[in-house]
Amino acid sequence: MAETVWRTGRATGVRVSAALLATVVAAALLVPLAVPLDEQAVDLGAKLLPPSWSHPFGTDEVGRDLLLRCVYGLRVSLLVGVVAALAATVVGTAVGALAGALGGWADRVVMRIVDLFSSVPHLLLGVFVVAMFRPGVWPVIASVALTHWLSTARIVRAEVLSLRSRPYIDAAVSGGASRRRVLVRHLLPGVLPQAGLAAVLMVPHAIWHESALSFLGLGLPAHRASLGTMVQSARGSLLAGDWWPTLFPGLFIIVPTLAIAVLAGAWRERLNPRRRSELTL
Secondary structure, three states: OHHHHHHHHHHHHHHHHHHHHHHHHHHHHHHHHHOOOOOOOOOHHHOOOOOOOOOOOOEOOOOOEHHHHHHHHHHHHHHHHHHHHHHHHHHHHHHHHHHHHHOHHHHHHHHHHHHHHHOOOHHHHHHHHHHOOOOOHHHHHHHHHHHHHHHHHHHHHHHHHHHHOOHHHHHHHHOOOOHHHHHHHHHHHHHHHHHHHHHHHHHHHHHHHHHHHHHOOOOOOOOOOOHHHHHHHOHHHHHOOOOHHHHHHHHHHHHHHHHHHHHHHHHHHHHOHHHHHHHOO
8 A cells, every 4th residue: 555655656746747847948948039038137126026927036136037037047057957967977987887897907097086086075176177267158067067977987887897797798708709899789788778867867966066156156157147146146135035036046946956856766766676676675
């Protein structure tokens, strides 16, 4: 009975998450095409208006519509999250697959390098990378990609080491297949599902990383619509009792990342069904 209730609740959560994610992605893609945003526009006569029919999310401290700016900020966050996650996954998959396939001293050297980078906090390393460039989207993407490939490299290496012990790998090596052929034809296809899952799980991390950098003033320029910048600039309004400039950008960060996390968790259980059964024992 408990298992049935859990499965029903899980399926409902997946459907709701998929609907929410589809809605925010559609908004991020379609709204900018229909309603252009003047990022330099200022209307001090309409500043800090509460939510209403004309401004569903209210206005910010200089009179800009929060709904439109949240959608544009989400568009930037999704761009950074997806591109950075894909780049980090490619780097991590290449490094982890090579380390696991080569083994020996090469594996030890690569993993010590991974340990070295892992010892530095991601945000601190990201701040260092972004600080070397002018504020913009691509420095943030580079920062996130260069600090988030490490976990993927570990996952892929562990999967490659597991696959190397399979009989069909021994048969391929005994048949005269080179290391390159074994890696490309047998090992890489075996790790792609795990690498894809790592990429999906990395998207929320990348979105939060971009928001944190923007909150610190190291992401996009101050006039660009960014969820982290909007939360940072609304701190004074929150202390004055105006809650909407902080709440809605925060929700635009939290809701998509939670939806992606739920969908990724469902994918992980499909890849490894035994994981759920082991948890319920």
